[in-house]
Amino acid sequence: MKRPLVALDWGTSSLRAALLDKNGGVAEERSLPRGILTVPAGGFPQAFDDAVAPWRNIPGALFLLGGMVGSRQGWLEAPYCPCPAGFADIAARLAWVEPGRIAIVPGLNCEQGGVPDVMRGEETQVFGALDLLGMTDGLFVLPGTHSKWVRVEGQRIESFSTFMTGEFYALLRQHSILARTMPADDGELDEQAFERGVRHAVHVGNLLHAAFSARTLSLFDALPALSLPSYLSGLVIGEELRSQHLHHLADPIVVIGAPALSQRYELALKVLGFPARSVGSEATWRGLWAIARMI
Amino acid sequence: MKRPLVALDWGTSSLRAALLDKNGGVAEERSLPRGILTVPAGGFPQAFDDAVAPWRNIPGALFLLGGMVGSRQGWLEAPYCPCPAGFADIAARLAWVEPGRIAIVPGLNCEQGGVPDVMRGEETQVFGALDLLGMTDGLFVLPGTHSKWVRVEGQRIESFSTFMTGEFYALLRQHSILARTMPADDGELDEQAFERGVRHAVHVGNLLHAAFSARTLSLFDALPALSLPSYLSGLVIGEELRSQHLHHLADPIVVIGAPALSQRYELALKVLGFPARSVGSEATWRGLWAIARMI
Numbered sequence: 001m002k003r004p005l006v007a008l009d010w011g012t013s014s015l016r017a018a019l020l021d022k023n024g025g026v027a028e029e030r031s032l033p034r035g036i037l038t039v040p041a042g043g044f045p046q047a048f049d050d051a052v053a054p055w056r057n058i059p060g061a062l063f064l065l066g067g068m069v070g071s072r073q074g075w076l077e078a079p080y081c082p083c084p085a086g087f088a089d090i091a092a093r094l095a096w097v098e099p100g101r102i103a104i105v106p107g108l109n110c111e112q113g114g115v116p117d118v119m120r121g122e123e124t125q126v127f128g129a130l131d132l133l134g135m136t137d138g139l140f141v142l143p144g145t146h147s148k149w150v151r152v153e154g155q156r157i158e159s160f161s162t163f164m165t166g167e168f169y170a171l172l173r174q175h176s177i178l179a180r181t182m183p184a185d186d187g188e189l190d191e192q193a194f195e196r197g198v199r200h201a202v203h204v205g206n207l208l209h210a211a212f213s214a215r216t217l218s219l220f221d222a223l224p225a226l227s228l229p230s231y232l233s234g235l236v237i238g239e240e241l242r243s244q245h246l247h248h249l250a251d252p253i254v255v256i257g258a259p260a261l262s263q264r265y266e267l268a269l270k271v272l273g274f275p276a277r278s279v280g281s282e283a284t285w286r287g288l289w290a291i292a293r294m295i
Numbered sequence: 296m297k298r299p300l301v302a303l304d305w306g307t308s309s310l311r312a313a314l315l316d317k318n319g320g321v322a323e324e325r326s327l328p329r330g331i332l333t334v335p336a337g338g339f340p341q342a343f344d345d346a347v348a349p350w351r352n353i354p355g356a357l358f359l360l361g362g363m364v365g366s367r368q369g370w371l372e373a374p375y376c377p378c379p380a381g382f383a384d385i386a387a388r389l390a391w392v393e394p395g396r397i398a399i400v401p402g403l404n405c406e407q408g409g410v411p412d413v414m415r416g417e418e419t420q421v422f423g424a425l426d427l428l429g430m431t432d433g434l435f436v437l438p439g440t441h442s443k444w445v446r447v448e449g450q451r452i453e454s455f456s457t458f459m460t461g462e463f464y465a466l467l468r469q470h471s472i473l474a475r476t477m478p479a480d481d482g483e484l485d486e487q488a489f490e491r492g493v494r495h496a497v498h499v500g501n502l503l504h505a506a507f508s509a510r511t512l513s514l515f516d517a518l519p520a521l522s523l524p525s526y527l528s529g530l531v532i533g534e535e536l537r538s539q540h541l542h543h544l545a546d547p548i549v550v551i552g553a554p555a556l557s558q559r560y561e562l563a564l565k566v567l568g569f570p571a572r573s574v575g576s577e578a579t580w581r582g583l584w585a586i587a588r589m590i
Contacts, residue, residue, distance in 0.1 A: 118514065163501070167471055239501065
């Protein structure tokens with residue numbers, strides 16, 4: 001990577017930008033409350049200029065953007081790149097906003113049994129984790145509103161699956177009958193209640209049934225109201241983990257994400273007997289840097 | 296049953312009352328918008344008097360009430376009766392509001408793996424269906440916000456499980472990302488989309504993942520927006536059916552409920568190759584009548 005690189009992680013609700021050094025480290029970083037949902041029609045050039053203001057005039061700089069900015073609701077739609085896909089496939093399919101200067105990383109799509117799946121942004125984090133950890137194969141999980149489970153072989157993303165875990169948690173937490181007996185705030189994680197939820201979800205094998213236990217345990221005073229959010233969190237994460245094929249893995253699962261949520265996944269995996277390691281938000285910058293090397 | 300019987304089906308959001316004839320048939324029936332949630336503190340005697348006004352002075356009448364009226368939020372809490380439980384067990388545990396005259400049918404509880412489950416009202420429908428169909432054993436499903444799967448042996452409810460299917464549908468339909476691409480109204484059932492949803496849920500085996508297909512199929516124009524509610528309905532009902540042990544059943548599954556929803560369950564069961572028969576709301580009256588015979 002000989003050109004200076006400015007990387008943007010531009011999602012639905014947030015926008016981060018960083019000037020990266022020649023080794024992929026962060027030289028300077030900025031964060032703006034300008035997720036794509038806040039940008040009016042035609043407003044992307046201005047929002048971009050604001051975000052990269054300190055670095056706009058760096059001679060020969062490449063601006064590489066990842067995340068939902070490449071969706072139909074973003075600046076410029078970057079059509080999904082089909083799996084399997086590696087660094088070079090992504091680099092060959094960048095959507096150029098300004099040729100040679102500003103490019104958007106495409107998301108990936110894959111298909112299982114005639115049903116498509118998609119990601120946008122997570123592929124960059126996986127590529128970053130591969131680069132950071134020096135890995136070529138493995139199973140990666142990116143927890144969130146829509147968690148992604150990503151299988152990598154030979155530095156290419158072979159396939160992936162989306163689990164609406166965070167969204168189900170929020171729906172049940174805020175809008176379901178289970179919300180009625182819960183405190184307003186989630187509070188600190190109650191690890192014991194969380195682990196109980198993980199185990200119960202795996203044992204039952206169906207969240208439609210397992211979730212009702214948050215109601216009945218409360219009804220029979222078998223779980224304090226303050227522990228219910230942790231228990232529910234364990235239920236949905238346990239439900240997600242139950243469907244992964246983890247028994248024949250050679251290496252620890254890599255959890256990519258913010259520390260608080262990653263810790264829950266590591267704890268849940270530990271409860272089920274699977275080793276894990278984690279990578280934080282630095283994976284995004286590293287992924288954009290690794291893709292930029294291929295241009 | 297020698298005494299005249301007035302039966303009340305008093306739920307969370309509705310109240311129905313009927314004068315039954317000596318064979319358990321409905322002689323007269325009324326419906327009032329007075330679910331227990333609409334009744335103010337101390338207002339149950341008045342609401343009851345209003346509901347049974349035409350029959351209040353029938354000499355020697357027994358008034359038997361079933362449903363959420365026996366919950367902690369109802370008129371008088373009728374403590375749960377543990378499973379296994381038959382007609383006589385229920386009759387022996389009535390909660391008498393007015394001794395010899397007004398009684399509330401208790402709900403049932405059971406326990407699986409240290410986790411309780413509960414029902415209130417559905418037990419009466421199952422007893423009614425047993426009586427109507429002349430059955431002593433079988434598997435019953437009562438679809439709804441919280442569907443119940445009930446196993447009966449020797450005319451006693453052995454065990455049951457709750458599935459939050461209707462509530463999950465409503466949450467996903469109204470509050471999730473899936474709602475964004477759906478029409479305002481559910482419209483007519485699209486049987487093909489419904490069946491596709493059932494099959495996909497069973498194939499995937501995890502609603503957290505399967506539900507995302509309603510998003511991606513829409514994104515790739517592989518399913519019209521108008522078909523999405525039917526597809527989602529198929530997904531959640533398929534997810535519910537997937538966890539039942541249906542392969543070794545000697546008799547058809549009995550679906551108890553309102554026709555529109557029962558038809559969906561019968562269709563889903565047919566897609567999966569399982570025979571079903573259905574019983575409508577008459578099961579409630581018959582159940583109350585059958586319990587009254589034991590008093």
